[in-house]
Amino acid sequence: MNQRSTAAMLKIGALSQATGVSVRAIRHYDQHGLLASARAGNGYRAFQAVAITQVRQIQRLIAAGFSLREIRSFPDCMLLIEGAKACADITDARRKRLSMLERQIEALETQRRRLRAMLIESAGSDQDPPA
Known part of the structure; x- marks a missing residue:
């Protein structure tokens, strides 16, 4: 150089x-x-x-x-x-990534609901679950 x-x-x-x-x-x-x-x-x-x-x-x-x-x-x-x-060539890749993220978010929300329910069960139904 x-x-x-x-x-x-x-x-x-x-x-x-x-x-x-x-x-x-x-x-x-x-x-x-x-x-x-x-x-x-x-x-x-x-x-x-x-x-x-x-x-x-x-x-x-x-x-x-x-x-x-x-x-x-x-x-x-x-x-x-x-x-x-504007690169249309990766629109499909972006859509696939978004779909994957939405599935992961849904799975995490399900896990959160289950964990909250477990905490409520173990603490008694009269207490709020921890944040």
Whole structure:
């Protein structure tokens, strides 16, 4: 990598600071092919400025429940545009994720009802269950 292209690149620490994401997480995303890094002459990773948007978008998708494997399968538009909403290619994946989350919520609510009932039974019916 020449001196000129290195100046336009971000070191991993700068990318971490710009995104609020740990260096370790950025390395992990890079190792999973979600970011494109180049190696400087000293062996350190260097990232293009677009990596800031990519890392933020990866974090957004993870927060929505997607795995890195799923994110890797998404079209490039999902990583290159922060807050990308219009990529129709992943509409099905979003629907499946939402359906799975709704099933998990329903199962958790059932477990909560059962546990509350058990607490009421063991404490006596005249007391409110703990919050």
